[in-house]
Amino acid sequence: MTVPDHQRWYGGALGKLATAEAAVLSCAAEHMELCVRTAAGGKPYGEEEEQRLGVIAREAIVQVWEALDQQLFRNVGSSAMNAGQRFEGLYRDMAMNASHPQHRLPRPDVPPTRPAAPRSRCHLRGSGR
Known part of the structure; x- marks a missing residue:
């Protein structure tokens, strides 16, 4: 492999990692805004908002994994x-x-291996429970 090939792989990984970092930072800022709003007595942090932020965080994890597996692992x-x-x-x-x-x-064609565990969001609502 030539140096330009390595630069191409590195650039692809760098792009995925930078995208994931930006997503996580934006997600964290939005999470903090929602928590501050809820703690100030505004509209409570809702399920839809939580799911949206969770999906964004999941996509960031996927981006990092793809950078490691597809670009870096094959070339280090x-x-x-x-x-x-x-x-x-x-x-x-x-x-x-x-x-x-x-x-x-x-996947709709594969049944889940176990039911999802219930999650408490008490810490997000500022209830202190």
Whole structure:
């Protein structure tokens, strides 16, 4: 592979990672605005808003995983995957995260493996419960 090939792979990864970072920062800012509004006695942080932010966060995780798996993993070299190497740990952790059922899109042709656990949003509503 030539240097321009590596630059192309790096540029693709950089674009995905920058997009994911921007999405997470925007998501966090919007989450904070919703929490402040709720704590100030305004309209409560709703399910639709929570789902929307969750989908954005999930897409950021997908972008990072795709950058690691499709651009970086295939080009860092095998020594980067040796036990104890920084990239090996990153790849392992992201693979575990990406394979988590919460981060996969549901498929209508495959029944869920288990029912989703109920989630409490008390911490989001400022109720102190």
